[in-house]
Amino acid sequence: MIDLGNLTIEKAHASFKKGEFTCRELAEAYLKVIKEKNPEIHAYLEIYSDVLVQADEAQKKFKKGNATLMTGIPLAIKDNLLFEGHIASSGSKILEKYVATYNATAIKKLKDAGVVIIGRTNMDEFAMGVSTENSAYGVTKNPYDTTRVPGGSSGGSTTAVASNMALVALGTDTGGSCRQPASFCGVVGLKPTYGSVSRHGLTAMGSSLDVIGAIGKNISDVQTVFDFIKGKDNMDSTSISSDFYKKNIIQKPVIGIPRDFTKEGDDRVLANFKEVIKKIKALGYTVKDIELPNVKYTVPAYYIVTPAEISANLARFDGMRYGFSPESRNLVEVYTKSRGEGFGREVRRRILLGTYVLSHGYQDAYYNKANAVRRLIVDDYNKAFKKVDLILTPTTTGPAFKIGEKVNDPVKMYLEDIFTGPANMTGLPAISIPSGFVEEEGKHLPLGIQFIASHGREDLLFAVGKKFEAQN
Amino acid sequence: MNIKDVENLAELARIDLTEGEKLSLLKDFDSILAYVKQIEEVKVGETKREDELHNVWREDVLAPREFSRELILKQFPDSQDGFLKVKKIL
Numbered sequence: 001m002i003d004l005g006n007l008t009i010e011k012a013h014a015s016f017k018k019g020e021f022t023c024r025e026l027a028e029a030y031l032k033v034i035k036e037k038n039p040e041i042h043a044y045l046e047i048y049s050d051v052l053v054q055a056d057e058a059q060k061k062f063k064k065g066n067a068t069l070m071t072g073i074p075l076a077i078k079d080n081l082l083f084e085g086h087i088a089s090s091g092s093k094i095l096e097k098y099v100a101t102y103n104a105t106a107i108k109k110l111k112d113a114g115v116v117i118i119g120r121t122n123m124d125e126f127a128m129g130v131s132t133e134n135s136a137y138g139v140t141k142n143p144y145d146t147t148r149v150p151g152g153s154s155g156g157s158t159t160a161v162a163s164n165m166a167l168v169a170l171g172t173d174t175g176g177s178c179r180q181p182a183s184f185c186g187v188v189g190l191k192p193t194y195g196s197v198s199r200h201g202l203t204a205m206g207s208s209l210d211v212i213g214a215i216g217k218n219i220s221d222v223q224t225v226f227d228f229i230k231g232k233d234n235m236d237s238t239s240i241s242s243d244f245y246k247k248n249i250i251q252k253p254v255i256g257i258p259r260d261f262t263k264e265g266d267d268r269v270l271a272n273f274k275e276v277i278k279k280i281k282a283l284g285y286t287v288k289d290i291e292l293p294n295v296k297y298t299v300p301a302y303y304i305v306t307p308a309e310i311s312a313n314l315a316r317f318d319g320m321r322y323g324f325s326p327e328s329r330n331l332v333e334v335y336t337k338s339r340g341e342g343f344g345r346e347v348r349r350r351i352l353l354g355t356y357v358l359s360h361g362y363q364d365a366y367y368n369k370a371n372a373v374r375r376l377i378v379d380d381y382n383k384a385f386k387k388v389d390l391i392l393t394p395t396t397t398g399p400a401f402k403i404g405e406k407v408n409d410p411v412k413m414y415l416e417d418i419f420t421g422p423a424n425m426t427g428l429p430a431i432s433i434p435s436g437f438v439e440e441e442g443k444h445l446p447l448g449i450q451f452i453a454s455h456g457r458e459d460l461l462f463a464v465g466k467k468f469e470a471q472n
Numbered sequence: 473m474n475i476k477d478v479e480n481l482a483e484l485a486r487i488d489l490t491e492g493e494k495l496s497l498l499k500d501f502d503s504i505l506a507y508v509k510q511i512e513e514v515k516v517g518e519t520k521r522e523d524e525l526h527n528v529w530r531e532d533v534l535a536p537r538e539f540s541r542e543l544i545l546k547q548f549p550d551s552q553d554g555f556l557k558v559k560k561i562l
Contacts, residue, residue, distance in 0.1 A: 085543070101543045237528035300508040311485065318486070320558060325549035331559040332486070340488025348489070349500055352481045356473075356501070359484070366508070372516040410500055411507045 002029045004164040009221045012167065013069050016062055023062070023072030027055040027116050030074045034118070034165045042140045043160040045079055047119040048086060054116040061114045070228050071114030076166035078157050079120040080127055081212070082201040083107050090203045091123040091135040091153075094342030097323045104201020105236070106170065106212050106229040113228055118166055121156025125344045126314065127177055127205045129153050130416035133407055134346045141403070142184060145443040148400040151181030151416075157215050158185040168225050169215040174206050175302055176395075176420025178213035179432035183395035183448025186434045188465075190214045190222045191420075193455050194427030195240040197226075198233035206309040207238075209424040219433065219465045226458060245456030253460050255280055256290035256388030264418050266398045268438045272447050273394050276435050276468075280392065283467050290384045290391065294376040298421045301377070303414050304357050304370035305425070310347075311354025317342065349410065378426045381452075390460055391452040393419045395432040399445035419450060429453050431461040433469060473501050 002021055015021055021029075031051065038044050048054075058072035077083060080090040082100035089095040103111065111117070124134035132140040132155030140155045142148040143163040150159045154171030158181040161169050171178040173191035182189025190213045197212045204210060214225035232241040262273060281287055319325040319338025326341055328334045343351070357366035384391060397418060406412045423430035432448040439445070449468075453460045478498050482489045489497070541554070550557040 098547060099543065101540060101547065102538075234530070294514065297511050297514055300511050303504065303508050304511070319549065320556065321548055323547055323549060328559065331561055334559055335486040336488040339486055343487070345493075348487055348493075349497060351485050351487065352478070352497065353501065353504060355481045355485045356477075359481075365512070369511055369514075369516070370508075373511050373514050376514065376516065409503075411503050414504075414507070 002026060004029060004033065007167060008218060009069060009073055009167065009224050012073060013071075016067070016072050023055040023058040023116060024052055026072060027051050027074055027118070030118060030165060030167070033163070037163050037165060040141065040146060041143055041159050041163055041165075042138055043121055043156045043163065043165055044076065044119045045089070045091075045122050045137050045156070046087060048117060051116060051118055058114045058116055068113040068228075069224055070110060073115050074118050074167050075110065075115045076118050076121050076157055076160040076169040077107065078154050078169070078171050079123050080172060080203040081107055081170060082203070083117060083120075086120070088120065088203065090127070091125040091137060092343065092347070093136040094317050094324045094338065095322055096136075100201075102201065104212075105198035105233045107201060109229050121154070121160055121169065123156055124153035125347050126203065126310070127153040127172055127174055128310070128346050128350055130176065130180055130413055131401070131403075131406070132156060132181070133403065134344060136344055139403055142400045144186065144445055145400065145441075147402055148445070149184070149403055151184035151396075151400060153177040153181075154189075154215065155181045158182050158187055158189065161185070161187050161215050161217060167216070168221050170225070170229075171213050171215050172202055173211055173213045173424065174209045175306065175417040175424050178215060179395050179420050179430060179448070179450060180416060182215055182432045183434075184400040184446065186446030188216050188219055188222045188434070189432045190226055190458070190461070191423055191430045192226055192230065192458060193240075193245070193429040194424075195238045195244075196230050196242070196429070196456070196458070198231070198236040198239045200233055200235035204313040206306040207313060208309060209306065219431070219462055219469055222431070223458075223462045242456075245454075247456060247459070250389050250460065252285065253389035253464055254286045254288055254387070255464070256288050256384055256391045258292045258295065258384075258391065258393065259289050261292055261295050262393050264397055265394045269394045269396070269398055269447060272436050272438070273449065276449050277392070279471055280468065283471060285464070288388055290388055292380045292384060292422075294373065294380050295422055297373050298377055298425055299414055299417055301370040301373040302417060302421045302425055303353075304366050305374060307350040307354030308358050308367050309354070310350045311358065314343075314347070314351055346410075374425050377422060381422070381426050381428060385454040389453070389457075390464055393450050393452070395419055395448035395450040399438050399440065399447055423452050428455060429458045429461060431465055433465050435472065473498060473505065
């Protein structure tokens with residue numbers, strides 16, 4: 001029996017090399033857990049039929065001697081990432097049968113390295129949501145309490161990792177979609193610097209915010225995945241190379257706490273956060289208070305900028321090229337019916353909202369103003385990073401909430417992004433790391449903390465994060 | 473916003489909505505807009521657009537790209553002789 005709960009990428013790699021188990025045996029171990037747990041948790045929408053074929057191909061790399069650290073590693077991918085020849089539905093009915101016609105750059109890099117992609121994971125439709133309740137294919141359940149949400153939108157990926165249905169997973173993060181569900185599921189979630197991972201083959205939501213991120217049980221695994229997927233790509237002109245931002249050598253990073261802002265958390269979160277700060281200080285780090293005067297406007301500005309970009313990006317789904325197309329009498333009806341029936345409620349809501357904030361007479365008051373506010377938020381962080389090297393906040397305002405609890409109140413849902421949204425609006429890298437548990441109704445629910453670094457400084461997130469992880 | 477605005481937006485965005493949904497969306501928009509409106513109170517003044525943004529160009533040269541024409545065609549709801557087929561336009 002392979003101990004999946006304590007398995008890491010490095011351990012698996014060492015075992016493959018020593019012949020303790022094969023790539024196929026490891027894949028089979030995960031498939032067995034999936035068979036037991038997936039019907040209840042609903043992390044995966046599909047388990048690919050070629051998993052064992054992929055595993056055998058990976059094994060050949062070990063024989064030939066061209067295996068990498070990722071060879072044979074079982075990976076789950078979010079349903080909005082294109083893997084050629086496999087369905088990529090973005091959690092939407094409008095893409096129900098859409099088969100990816102090419103590989104996303106991140107997928108290609110990982111496949112070249114020999115990963116075994118197990119399947120595609122559930123998500124809020126087109127990544128719009130914070131609970132995975134907006135999927136056209138049913139809700140995913142939190143493995144710590146199945147009456148609760150796993151967070152979102154990468155809820156399928158985080159539950160797959162949390163319940164040993166994959167060793168690591170890819171998610172995407174537009175407003176917190178890797179970090180918030182990682183926090184709710186007790187795993188690590190990384191949102192890299194905007195542009196550090198190519199968006200080619202990621203089904204677009206908010207193009208000025210989207211980034212592909214990694215999810216794992218520990219920081220080292222997440223770092224490894226990030227190292228394999230990052231880099232400049234000619235297919236995404238906003239992608240950057242690892243040396244794009246200058247990196248000074250920092251011996252002992254100084255940690256900043258935006259006091260006013262962190263008060264948004266509930267009492268249990270704030271108590272946990274206090275403990276975290278104590279531990280950080282005990283590790284010998286200097287902790288400084290910082291001010292981010294405009295950060296409170298992040299969520300309102302975000303819910304103007306993002307719907308605007310969504311309304312443009314989702315215009316391509318018109319019933320013409322991606323499969324879904326209900327019987328219609330004329331061309332316009334093809335559009336209106338396909339989009340009316342193919343998109344779920346939250347997607348329709350955001351497209352219409354985006355259309356509104358971009359429309360004549362409202363663009364200055366909403367979209368242009370929100371972009372100006374976004375620049376002020378960027379300035380706040382730039383100023384803060386002159387004083388400190390990392391910024392620490394809770395990841396979420398509370399532990400996982402109940403399924404159905406917020407589903408009829410969009411603004412309440414949107415407020416879930418309060419701590420995570422700023423990293424997307426500014427393009428900064430951030431990581432959520434498990435920081436403890438709270439007990440509710442006899443269940444232990446995970447909490448997470450978030451480190452934010454300046455552009456390109458994932459290395460600091462990993463270095464300090466690992467010190468904290470080892471202590472916690 | 474009123475129901476006419478919702479209908480107008482749905483038409484611009486080419487999305488069919490039922491009567492019931494128009495009403496419930498109107499309610500949603502009222503609460504969302506009331507919330508996002510708080511950015512009105514921010515004084516932005518002259519924010520300088522520093523130039524982090526620049527265009528990324530490439531040479532305009534032909535290069536082969538590997539795509540499966542067959543796989544792309546298979547995604548179309550309707551096609552004929554290797555072309556995407558749409559409803560009559562005029």
